[in-house]
Amino acid sequence: MRINQTLSVYARNKQTKKLRHRILFASLLSAVVLLFGGHGVTSFIADMLTPSAKTDLSHISLAQNVKLAWPTVGQAAVGSTEKGLLARSSDDEEVRPTASMAKIITALAIMEKQPLKSGQTGPTYTVTSEDVDNYLAYAAKDGSVMPVHEGMVLTQYEAMQAMLIMSANNIADMMVEKTFGSTESYTVYAQAMLQRMGLNRTIVDDASGFSPETASTPSELVALGIAALKNPVIAEIVAQQQAWIPGVGLVKNTNELLGTDGVVGIKTGTTDEAGNCLLFAARYTAENGKKVTIVGVVMGDTDAGRLYSDSKKLLTSVRRDFSLTND
Numbered sequence: 001m002r003i004n005q006t007l008s009v010y011a012r013n014k015q016t017k018k019l020r021h022r023i024l025f026a027s028l029l030s031a032v033v034l035l036f037g038g039h040g041v042t043s044f045i046a047d048m049l050t051p052s053a054k055t056d057l058s059h060i061s062l063a064q065n066v067k068l069a070w071p072t073v074g075q076a077a078v079g080s081t082e083k084g085l086l087a088r089s090s091d092d093e094e095v096r097p098t099a100s101m102a103k104i105i106t107a108l109a110i111m112e113k114q115p116l117k118s119g120q121t122g123p124t125y126t127v128t129s130e131d132v133d134n135y136l137a138y139a140a141k142d143g144s145v146m147p148v149h150e151g152m153v154l155t156q157y158e159a160m161q162a163m164l165i166m167s168a169n170n171i172a173d174m175m176v177e178k179t180f181g182s183t184e185s186y187t188v189y190a191q192a193m194l195q196r197m198g199l200n201r202t203i204v205d206d207a208s209g210f211s212p213e214t215a216s217t218p219s220e221l222v223a224l225g226i227a228a229l230k231n232p233v234i235a236e237i238v239a240q241q242q243a244w245i246p247g248v249g250l251v252k253n254t255n256e257l258l259g260t261d262g263v264v265g266i267k268t269g270t271t272d273e274a275g276n277c278l279l280f281a282a283r284y285t286a287e288n289g290k291k292v293t294i295v296g297v298v299m300g301d302t303d304a305g306r307l308y309s310d311s312k313k314l315l316t317s318v319r320r321d322f323s324l325t326n327d
Helices: 014-026 098-111 129-140 156-164 168-179 183-197 216-231 232-238 306-323
Strands: 075-080 084-088 122-124 153-154 242-247 250-254 263-271 277-285 291-301
Touching: 014 122, 075 216, 075 306, 084 156, 084 216, 084 232, 098 156, 098 168, 098 232, 098 263, 098 277, 122 168, 122 291, 156 168, 156 232, 156 242, 168 183, 216 232, 216 263, 216 277, 216 291, 232 263, 232 277, 277 306, 291 306
Parallel strands: none
Antiparallel strands: 075 084, 075 291, 122 153, 242 250, 263 277, 277 291
């Protein structure tokens, strides 16, 4: 099943050539995808989907007779932490800007480079005058930010909360600068990490996703969401509805679905080029009593309110077609 791509105006004329060149540079091979029937259903097993393990396409488990409630605008995909990708809305997914969903890649790279265990806070970051200038630059461009001042100190865990819960672009930049030395070093590291994961169509141009050249596909974002949930610290943070950040106060999660209908994360994203996007996860129970975590994504919706209603409809149809119930 194909869905309308009404956001193709997202700067196709000025971005497509450059994006294609980056895709060719990032990989010689596109992701391997097996199609089933006329509904665009695909599936693969990804039992060890972590930044250090490549996506396993050697075992196939097709989802059959599935007619999910795909959004009418944009493109989408769903999977589970247990089975990997289950279905996607289009047979020929476009590589599109991710907006702030890219912060999941940033979190995975930071946690691989500088791991935290549950309960640890990690090293501290001291805000510099350059960090303040970056905050002001993002604010001037109406980017998502967290206010900072020179000398402000954040732990790695607190910075991860600011980046993933309130989607602060400036904190994403600050973290990669202090972890990798520069944004350029980060993008090289992150691209290599994605290659190890077998995610060959995802392009990393920045840490925050504010750049329209940071792009991916629904199928690969589902894989990234699964990898994120397999990291206990990232999974803990994206499930938090709010957090207390020293020097800032209480910050609220930007994901309006969080805490409803079994939803436990993961990341929102909105820019002019990307449209309205949501990478989400929800926990349910299968008929055999086993717990199932569904991961889905909607990319490129043209209306923020419809994004959430379409995501809820998609989750409802997943529960129905896969015989899942709320915990």
